[in-house]
Amino acid sequence: MRFKALNIFTDKLPKVNAKGEIPSYGQTTETAIRAGVIHGMEYEMSGYITHLQQNYPELLVFLTGGDDFSFDSNLKSIIFADRFLVLKGLNRILNYNDTL
Template identity: 35%
Template sequence: MKAGLFRHGRLTRTSTMPLGDVAAIGAFVASDRPEVVVVGSVASPDPAFANALHAWAPVVEVNGASEGPIRSAYRTRDTLGVDRWANAVAASLLFPGRPTLAISLGTCLTYDLVSADGEHLGGIISPGFRMRARAMGEFTARLMVVDPPDTPALLGTDTEACLASGTHHGLLAELAHTISGFRHKQPGLAVVLTGGDALRFARALESGIFAHPFLTLLGLHALSLPARLASGTSSGPGR
């Protein structure tokens, strides 16, 4: 679980903590009493955790169907993960007037494309880095689960090295192919990577690929503004 503190529209502090850890959240906000707590989660809601958040400040929940500063052509907004929607929004705000591709390298690998005029066009979902490594170990009789180094050799000379190469270079090839395809369709495309494996692959890809570890937090903050204005918990985008 990631948390971020925004002050006058700027992200000033962040923390990573166990999911639903009320004590950790309390320690994080103790010295900076927030005006509002913004929650965006793809997991099932925990009533006890939600009640604890209400003790500190009014709570605004955002999801994949929340109103945002860009439009969306996604046909099933009720199934759109709030993380994907937040990443699409944040990438578009970072590069106004340009088409953007937000790529999150987490449990799953997600791509979300936004046009230059600010419309979320859709995306792609595929297995993430560690999911690929685990699948080969768990769905075969004799292969093992590996944790590949940052830059494994392309040619493996033993089974573990072959698995490491396939996991790393297979995902790298997918990224390069997908980015190239979207750049062909959207000239001037800005590409932003986020998630736990973003830096690993941003370094391996060509120049012009940006990595932003807090892209989702930026997007959640932007998505919360309409609800905060409606509820009176914000006077404008600078809060």
């Protein structure tokens, strides 16, 4: 969504996707966009998790969804990443309801 927004809501930025080199900072427009979006999401999540852990020291974080989890290992928190967790949970509910 962030990549798409940069392309749609600007006049001349190219459409970029998450696949490809993700440097610390970009040397081209494409790598700069990719680095900014990916690292921005990492820092956003890391900051939010850190903020919540100050109030909830026993906090557990679960990452779910179908997108790539290449950045989950960069988060300095105890997390559980499973791209299919929600689908597994829904399947378990479905199977449970079948036994009623």
